[in-house]
Amino acid sequence: MINVMVVEDEKMTRTVMQDLFAIHGGFDLIASAENGKEALRRAKINPPDVILMDVHMPVMNGINATRKIKSINQDIKIILLYEKPEEEIVIEALIAGVDGFLLTTADFSHVVQSIHDVLNDQVILSGEISRILARRVTELQYTKKDVLKRKLEERHISLSPRELDVAYQLLENKTNHQIAKELFLSEGTVKNYISHLYGKTAIKHRKELVQYLRYLLN
Known part of the structure; x- marks a missing residue:
């Protein structure tokens, strides 16, 4: 029984x-x-x-x-x-x-x-x-950046390698100065890449962009 x-x-x-x-x-x-x-x-x-x-x-x-x-x-x-x-x-x-x-x-x-x-x-x-x-x-075989790239592509958002680098740095809550130092770019160039991210994701604010990127990885 x-x-x-x-x-x-x-x-x-x-x-x-x-x-x-x-x-x-x-x-x-x-x-x-x-x-x-x-x-x-x-x-x-x-x-x-x-x-x-x-x-x-x-x-x-x-x-x-x-x-x-x-x-x-x-x-x-x-x-x-x-x-x-x-x-x-x-x-x-x-x-x-x-x-x-x-x-x-x-x-x-x-x-x-x-x-x-x-x-x-x-x-x-x-x-x-x-x-x-x-x-x-399958996702465990990839880095977090790889997963982010794939999640964005699933939503028909294609980023250049540098845009993806900047997006990943934003996930780490880094400032423009910190991102520029990490990626060996000028702060002006970092701002341009962030503007590209705003345009491609149709998001206008940095905080909302970071929240969206984190959502994709959850």
Whole structure:
């Protein structure tokens, strides 16, 4: 018998899951919770084998709950339920220790198979999440400047090598004087390059330009 906990803020979803597990057999739904904080409390009292955890919940979300539960019991397997894969959430969830991901719309047979898979120490990844991870691994092969160049080109913004150098220096919060010294340019030339960046990005202020460049790297 596999002990399962369902953590989902939608009551109807919890009820449906309870009925499905009861019909299927081989599972004991020992607890359900409507947020991560309640899941943490219940996991301390009666640890399940597997937790099906929604990612977006009030009070405490699925990622924070995963991190806390894993810190007290690494043996509990946690499958994160999501509607749409978001890159930062996927990375953060894996760092927190999640054992797999499932679409909230997955059919129950897929849920059952995923539970068995994580109990056999497999990590459950959908095709879309695998693509997210592959893209992140590829980015690790490049310098931050290379990534910035690619992100800009994806938005049809093409910079010359020197413009890219200046953009990268702006990311480091350097003044025009510091940039000029670093790149062996005059301050006037640096100002010209920054003007080019304003024109190509359609941004008029330095602070907004820096924020935009940082956004591209996140």
